[in-house]
Amino acid sequence: MRFPAPLIPATLVRRYxxxxxxxxxPDGSETTAHVANPGSMLGLTPPDARIWLSKSDNPxxxxxxxxxxxxxxxxxxxxxxxxxTGHPNLLVAExxxxxxxxxxxxxxxxxxxxxxxxxxxxxxxxxxxxxxPCYLEVKNVHMMRAPGRAEFPDAVTARGAxxxxxxxxxxxxxxxAVMLFLAQIGSAExxxxxxxxxxxxxxxxxxxxQAGVEAIALRCRISTEGIEVAGPIPVLG
Numbered sequence: 001m002r003f004p005a006p007l008i009p010a011t012l013v014r015r016y017x018x019x020x021x022x023x024x025x026p027d028g029s030e031t032t033a034h035v036a037n038p039g040s041m042l043g044l045t046p047p048d049a050r051i052w053l054s055k056s057d058n059p060x061x062x063x064x065x066x067x068x069x070x071x072x073x074x075x076x077x078x079x080x081x082x083x084x085t086g087h088p089n090l091l092v093a094e095x096x097x098x099x100x101x102x103x104x105x106x107x108x109x110x111x112x113x114x115x116x117x118x119x120x121x122x123x124x125x126x127x128x129x130x131x132x133p134c135y136l137e138v139k140n141v142h143m144m145r146a147p148g149r150a151e152f153p154d155a156v157t158a159r160g161a162x163x164x165x166x167x168x169x170x171x172x173x174x175x176x177a178v179m180l181f182l183a184q185i186g187s188a189e190x191x192x193x194x195x196x197x198x199x200x201x202x203x204x205x206x207x208x209x210q211a212g213v214e215a216i217a218l219r220c221r222i223s224t225e226g227i228e229v230a231g232p233i234p235v236l237g
Contacts, residue, residue, distance in 0.1 A: 001090055002226035007052040007068055015045045021067055023051065033065035036086045040155040042143050044070050044083060052080075052224055069222065074187065075147040080222045082184030087227060088140045089123055091220065092182060095229040096124070102232050103216065104178070107134060117166035134176040137163050141183040141191055141217075148189035149236070150219075152181055153198050161204035168211035179208065181217040181235065184227065191217040192236035205237075 013022040013030065021033045033053055035041075052069040069080045092101070093112065099105040107126035114125040116135060126134040143154040153160055167177035181191040195202035209215065215237075221230040 001087060001094060001228065003054060003068070003224075005054065007054055007224045008065070010051050010053050010065075012045065012047065012049040012051050012070075014047065015041065020063075021045075021051075023053065023065070023067075031065060032063055033067050034063040035067050036084045037067075037142075038085065038155075039142075039153065039157075041083060042154045043074075043145065044072055044081060044142065069224065072144075074144045074185075076187055079186055080224070081142055082140075082220060082222055082227055083142055085140045088138050088182045088184070091227060091229055092124070092136075092138050092180060092218075095218070096126075100229060100231075101180070101216075101218065103214070104134065104136070107131070117162075117169065120163060120166055122167075132175050134178060135167055135170045136178045136180060137167060138180045138182055141181050141188070142185060143194065144185055144188065145194075148187060150181075150183040150185050150188035150191045150217075150233075151194040151197075152191060153194060153201055156198045157201055161198075161201045164201075164204040164208040164213065167213045168208045171212040177208075177213045179205075179213060179215045181215070182229075183217060183219040183233065184222060186220065186222050186230070188217075188219040188233055190234045190236045 010023040015021040050071040053065040107128045109127040111125045113121045116122045122135045123138045124136040141150045141152045143151045170177045215235040217233045217235045
């Protein structure tokens with residue numbers, strides 16, 4: 001995934017109301033940017049953090065700027081982290097099309113946002129002749145509290161726990177179900193569950209694994225030019 005235009009460096013003043021951030025642009029002016037991230041962004045929002053913004057040319061948008069990247073130091077040096085949760089599905093779609101997701105390379109058809117369960121949409125439904133369908137749910141990972149160890153979730157997510165239970169229900173019908181954690185952190189060596197932040201999600205994950213749901217993780221390579229899937233990393237549970 002390439003950014004359509006060069007990103008704009010900025011300095012974070014504060015993030016608030018989840019979806020808003022006040023930032024200082026290179027010319028010294030202050031503006032408000034959209035934050036496409038419903039989580040807590042734990043460790044990624046200190047005042048004066050160096051961030052990068054995209055700018056929309058859509059005159060109907062209330063906020064022209066969107067927060068894309070932040071420079072963080074997780075103990076191994078400063079690196080770029082992707083914070084826009086609107087990108088993971090596009091990144092996974094590119095990786096699926098290029099047969100770069102281990103274990104999911106033999107599905108000929110990839111459908112997105114397919115209704116399933118009681119009132120949900122699965123991120124991807126993978127299909128191939130002669131094979132059971134595969135329900136693939138994608139979660140963005142951008143938290144790291146110890147070097148190399150990415151963690152999910154960074155806030156309580158009842159919706160995420162529900163998705164795990166609904167994936168488990170699909171395995172009971174004979175389908176395949178996969179939870180994919182996408183770490184927008186280049187130094188991630190594995191993805192673990194932040195059970196201290198959301199114990200209910202941890203329990204739902206355990207139930208899902210016992211029911212036959214699979215868990216895989218990928219990390220990304222990130223620059224101010226774009227983001228791409230770099231390869232698989234282990235799920236640490």
